[in-house]
Structure formats: C-alpha cells, structure tokens
Amino acid sequence: MKVKEHLKQFWNFFWHSDSIWSWLLNIVVAFVLIKFVIYPLFGLMLGTGYPIVAVISESMEHGLSSQQLCGQQFISYKESFNNYWDVCGKWYENKNISSTQFQDFPFKNGFDKGDIILVLGKKPKNIEVGDVLIFQAGKPQPIIHRVIKKWEQNGVYYFQTKGDHNSDTISTFLGEHEINQQRILGTGVIRIPYLGWVKILFVQLVSPLGITITK
Numbered sequence: 573m574k575v576k577e578h579l580k581q582f583w584n585f586f587w588h589s590d591s592i593w594s595w596l597l598n599i600v601v602a603f604v605l606i607k608f609v610i611y612p613l614f615g616l617m618l619g620t621g622y623p624i625v626a627v628i629s630e631s632m633e634h635g636l637s638s639q640q641l642c643g644q645q646f647i648s649y650k651e652s653f654n655n656y657w658d659v660c661g662k663w664y665e666n667k668n669i670s671s672t673q674f675q676d677f678p679f680k681n682g683f684d685k686g687d688i689i690l691v692l693g694k695k696p697k698n699i700e701v702g703d704v705l706i707f708q709a710g711k712p713q714p715i716i717h718r719v720i721k722k723w724e725q726n727g728v729y730y731f732q733t734k735g736d737h738n739s740d741t742i743s744t745f746l747g748e749h750e751i752n753q754q755r756i757l758g759t760g761v762i763r764i765p766y767l768g769w770v771k772i773l774f775v776q777l778v779s780p781l782g783i784t785i786t787k
Contacts, residue, residue: 619693626768631735643739677702696729704760
C-alpha cells in the first residue's frame with residue numbers, strides 16, 4: 573500500500589508540480605527517452621546509427637553566407653535555383669551534371685544551418701549521384717554533403733561529395749574526394765527546418781565551459 577502511495581506522490585510531482593525540481597526531472601526523463609529509446613528505435617527503423625542529424629554549418633545553403641556563395645563575393649543576392657545555378661552551375665557542368673539533372677536531385681535547393689535531416693540507411697550500390705550523403709570525416713560530427721561522383725573498385729564503392737555552398741570538394745580535412753563505403757552513415761531523406769538550432773545553441777552554451785558535444 574505504501575508503495576502505491578509513493579508512486580502516486582511521484583506521479584503527481586512529475587506531472588502536476590510546477591517546482592524547478594519537477595521541471596528538471598522532466599528534462600532528464602525526456603533526454604533519457606530520446607537518447608536511449610526514441611533515437612535507437614528511429615535508427616532501427618531507418619537502418620542507420622545516425623537516424624537524425626542537425627545541420628551545424630552553412631555548407632549546403634544556396635543563399636549568401638558572409639556575403640559569399642561558391643567562393644564568389646556578393647553585395648546582394650536573391651536566392652533562387654536559377655540564380656544559384658548562374659553562380660555555381662559551371663562547377664557541376666564540368667563534372668557532367670546539368671541544371672536539369674540537378675533539379676531532379678533530392679534537396680535541389682539545399683538546406684540551412686539549424687535544419688534537422690532524417691537519415692536513411694542505404695546500400696552503397698544504391699546511392700546515386702545527387703544524393704545527400706552523411707559520412708564520417710576527421711571530425712566528431714558527421715558531414716552532410718552531396719554526391720557528385722560514384723565509382724567501384726575491387727568490389728568497394730567510392731564517392732566524391734561537395735557542399736552546395738562550397739566552391740569545391742574539400743580534400744584536406746574532410747577527405748571528400750574519395751569516401752569509401754565504410755565511412756557512409758546514410759543518405760538524407762527529409763528536412764525539418766530550424767529544429768536543429770536547439771542543439772546548436774546548447775553546444776554554444778556549454779562550449780565556454782570546456783564541454784565537448786559529440787554523438
């Protein structure tokens with residue numbers, strides 16, 4: 573009987589109390605559920621260990637960042653696919669990717685810092701040029717860029733990627749000139765705008781305390 577009373581008191585405290593301790597407990601429980609229940613279930617359903625990623629850079633944006641787009645400087649710029657292609661299209665055309673092909677790609681208008689991307693596990697042989705690839709590089713966080721080349725060598729698939737906003741493929745610290753299939757975490761399938769800012773702001777908040785956030 574005492575156990576039942578204690579459970580009832582805890583339930584009232586958890587759901588109905590407005591105290592700071594009740595709010596803190598709700599936050600902890602929500603974090604545990606998301607981290608250890610919802611996130612793994614999503615991963616199981618989508619076939620990847622990274623079912624949800626937050627976009628933490630501007631590398632896939634089709635608008636200006638620091639007055640730049642694809643390595644070119646602008647004072648003003650109106651965001652549209654045609655304007656994007658006028659600025660960045662030559663690079664893709666040199667890789668035999670036309671404007672018509674690009675418009676059939678997933679996320680043809682890119683996506684923004686602060687977005688959430690749902691990730692689907694995909695066999696390397698089924699990944700195509702134009703897909704948005706999530707892969708491991710030399711950083712704690714995975715990278716999310718577009719596939720612009722695919723090839724097979726000795727039974728292993730390799731990919732080259734590029735951020736839509738960037739002027740070129742980055743080989744130095746990302747190694748995206750040659751991404752082998754072991755580095756692949758999945759492909760982006762759904763964009764949820766702005767929700768990723770929750771994670772970004774939290775990381776910025778704890779960074780001055782010397783805390784590193786990794787997945």
